[in-house]
Amino acid sequence: MNELFADLTPERLRDLLHQMLLIRAFEESAEQLYLQGLIHGTMHLSIGQEGSAVGACAALRPTDYILSTHRGHGHCIAKGARADQMMAEFFGKESGYCRGRGGSMHMADVDTGNLGANGIVAGGVPMAAGVGLSIQMQRQDRVVLVFFGDGASNEGAFHESLNLAAIWNLPVIYFCENNQYAMSMSIARASKVDRISDRAAGYGMAGVTVDGNDLVAVYRETHAAAQRARGGGGPTLIEARTYRWKGHSKSDKQRYRTKEEVKEWQDRDPIARLVRHLIEAGLLSEAGLGDMQARVDAEMAAAIEFAKNSVEPDPATILEGVYA
Amino acid sequence: MSRELTYAEAIREAIDLAMARDERVFLFGEDVGVYGGAFGVTEGLYQKYGPERVRDTPISEAVIAGVATGAALTGMRPIAEIQFMDFITLSMEQLVLQAAKLRFMLGGKVTVPFVLRTPAGAGTGAAAQHSESLENWFVHVPGLKVVMPSTPADAKGLLLGAIEDPNPVIFVEHKLLYRVKGEVPEGYYTLPLSRSQVKRSGRDVTIVATSLMVSRALEAAAQLAAEGIEVEVVDPCTLKPLDSDPIVRSVVKTGRVLIVHEACKTGGFGGELAAVIAESEAFDFLDAPIRRLAGLDIPVPYNRELERRMVPQVDDIATAARRLVREAH
Numbered sequence: 206m207n208e209l210f211a212d213l214t215p216e217r218l219r220d221l222l223h224q225m226l227l228i229r230a231f232e233e234s235a236e237q238l239y240l241q242g243l244i245h246g247t248m249h250l251s252i253g254q255e256g257s258a259v260g261a262c263a264a265l266r267p268t269d270y271i272l273s274t275h276r277g278h279g280h281c282i283a284k285g286a287r288a289d290q291m292m293a294e295f296f297g298k299e300s301g302y303c304r305g306r307g308g309s310m311h312m313a314d315v316d317t318g319n320l321g322a323n324g325i326v327a328g329g330v331p332m333a334a335g336v337g338l339s340i341q342m343q344r345q346d347r348v349v350l351v352f353f354g355d356g357a358s359n360e361g362a363f364h365e366s367l368n369l370a371a372i373w374n375l376p377v378i379y380f381c382e383n384n385q386y387a388m389s390m391s392i393a394r395a396s397k398v399d400r401i402s403d404r405a406a407g408y409g410m411a412g413v414t415v416d417g418n419d420l421v422a423v424y425r426e427t428h429a430a431a432q433r434a435r436g437g438g439g440p441t442l443i444e445a446r447t448y449r450w451k452g453h454s455k456s457d458k459q460r461y462r463t464k465e466e467v468k469e470w471q472d473r474d475p476i477a478r479l480v481r482h483l484i485e486a487g488l489l490s491e492a493g494l495g496d497m498q499a500r501v502d503a504e505m506a507a508a509i510e511f512a513k514n515s516v517e518p519d520p521a522t523i524l525e526g527v528y529a
Numbered sequence: 530m531s532r533e534l535t536y537a538e539a540i541r542e543a544i545d546l547a548m549a550r551d552e553r554v555f556l557f558g559e560d561v562g563v564y565g566g567a568f569g570v571t572e573g574l575y576q577k578y579g580p581e582r583v584r585d586t587p588i589s590e591a592v593i594a595g596v597a598t599g600a601a602l603t604g605m606r607p608i609a610e611i612q613f614m615d616f617i618t619l620s621m622e623q624l625v626l627q628a629a630k631l632r633f634m635l636g637g638k639v640t641v642p643f644v645l646r647t648p649a650g651a652g653t654g655a656a657a658q659h660s661e662s663l664e665n666w667f668v669h670v671p672g673l674k675v676v677m678p679s680t681p682a683d684a685k686g687l688l689l690g691a692i693e694d695p696n697p698v699i700f701v702e703h704k705l706l707y708r709v710k711g712e713v714p715e716g717y718y719t720l721p722l723s724r725s726q727v728k729r730s731g732r733d734v735t736i737v738a739t740s741l742m743v744s745r746a747l748e749a750a751a752q753l754a755a756e757g758i759e760v761e762v763v764d765p766c767t768l769k770p771l772d773s774d775p776i777v778r779s780v781v782k783t784g785r786v787l788i789v790h791e792a793c794k795t796g797g798f799g800g801e802l803a804a805v806i807a808e809s810e811a812f813d814f815l816d817a818p819i820r821r822l823a824g825l826d827i828p829v830p831y832n833r834e835l836e837r838r839m840v841p842q843v844d845d846i847a848t849a850a851r852r853l854v855r856e857a858h
Binding site: 270301302303304305306307311313315320321323324325328330331332333334335336337338339340342343349361362365366368369372373525526527528529 | 591592602638639695696
């Protein structure tokens with residue numbers, strides 16, 4: 206196994222870079238569209254966290270499940286969703302993944318195994334144990350990976366879920382994206398232990414901390430966790446250390462951190478890092494990168510056009526979907 | 530063919546039949562295995578189906594609700610037990626913000642078919658944290674169904690109906706009914722959810738009652754019949770979504786209605802029922818104000834007599850119904 210790229214082929218690496226670029230383009234477009242007044246509500250952007258989203262999902266199969274978070278656009282793309290149907294959902298259109306009923310915080314694409322983003326911190330964490338049990342009882346060759354943030358690790362539901370998954374040996378990957386802040390509360394102020402992954406020991410499960418801005422490292426650890434889960438070795442807690450470049454949501458004045466700190470993390474950009482490694486290894490050229498960015502830009506432009514041109518939900522259907 | 534079973538036995542038989550029929554059905558919760566459940570409802574199922582399908586959980590009500598939701602979302606048919614309805618307070622986030630809303634939030638692309646069984650009610654001397662009747666909290670949440678059976682036969686048929694239902698169902702059992710016997714048909718049968726039942730016909734006054742209060746209302750009706758007052762007793766069986774037609778029809782016929790439930794009066798299901806009746810065509814047929822008889826607005830007291838007084842008794846129901854019939858036009 207190549208130290209730098211694990212077992213990822215050059216083609217696969219370029220595909221993963223493309224996914225990261227697409228996520229960043231999606232987030233930047235989302236912000237612009239919001240500022241233009243074309244999207245209402247709020248949004249939680251994952252710029253800076255593309256390495257953990259793509260690295261984690263790269264280690265999963267299309268048939269595996271994920272549960273996502275309020276900062277979930279990247280997870281959705283990384284698991285295989287289409288940017289146009291995501292953008293349409295963002296616009297609240299009928300052609301969106303959730304027919305305009307869910308929006309940014311409930312983005313889901315069941316067909317690619319994304320069981321949904323979540324507006325509740327740690328909301329997906331108890332459900333993950335249920336999905337894991339379902340996989341185990343149906344003897345399926347699947348795993349479930351649940352994304353959550355550093356903030357979620359202090360919810361009571363986190364404790365209940367990890368304990369249950371451990372005693373029942375469930376095929377669950379608990380994937381903590383530690384982006385350093387639960388809104389304004391830093392993890393340093395919110396937890397007495399240095400590594401969130403240390404908490405795994407309290408449940409008798411494997412735990413590991415990884416550089417979340419190193420796509421290949423994230424892939425490697427998630428792949429190991431998925432293999433463990435598939436082989437009956439039970440759950441794993443992965444802590445991927447990363448950083449959100451933007452505020453928590455649109456109302457955030459970011460009084461709780463310094464510009465210098467943000468700059469320091471921007472220098473550890475997961476995209477720039479993979480680009481550098483690929484170019485150094487001769488697996489990508491500047492021209493190739495330019496082509497890739499042009500494809501991403503075209504894909505986003507098409508996604509926005511699709512969303513703008515899609516129809517609004519028919520008010521006559523407002524009651525649909527409450528009960529099956 | 531039918532035979533006499535207790536309410537607890539009828540529930541156990543329903544779970545047994547569902548598990549025998551459908552591999553996706555499994556039972557889990559606190560002490561439901563070897564122990565047989567805190568009230569003995571699940572006795573013998575662990576021995577019959579083994580530890581994979583009859584699962585003891587740690588004392589973790591949030592993840593019990595989460596497991597029900599996640600497993601239902603991905604192809605299973607879970608039956609979860611929350612040992613006392615009081616403890617459902619610890620499950621609220623997963624039930625209210627996840628299970629109930631998932632289908633809607635995801636544009637109707639998923640279903641969440643689980644049943645969460647839970648014993649409710651006072652009368653066991655268990656005081657304020659083991660005697661709650663919180664059903665109306667869930668009635669308020671779109672996406673959940675709420676079922677409250679009042680007899681063994683209903684409990685069996687409604688539980689099997691709830692297990693077949695593609696939605697999350699809160700199935701509220703009453704502790705004081707567990708030992709009550711009744712005729713229960715043999716074999717597999719379902720009773721449709723959202724179907725109110727007229728439990729006794731009468732022309733003078735309608736009593737709409739839920740759960741344990743149904744049998745008390747029927748006892749009161751028998752007393753009043755001796756005085757020449759004919760009471761009609763209607764049991765909604767499913768509180769949400771409510772089948773209001775039989776209730777409205779009954780009030781149109783009798784012109785008088787008494788609503789009886791055990792839960793605290795303020796914010797209880799009776800308020801909703803009263804509003805449904807007042808908004809319906811039955812309003813024009815009312816010969817007296819709509820009356821509610823419900824639990825006092827206090828935590829359930831420990832002292833035997835105080836506990837008894839907190840909850841409507843047969844005499845209270847008879848008195849309230851008699852007064853209602855004698856009220857002037």
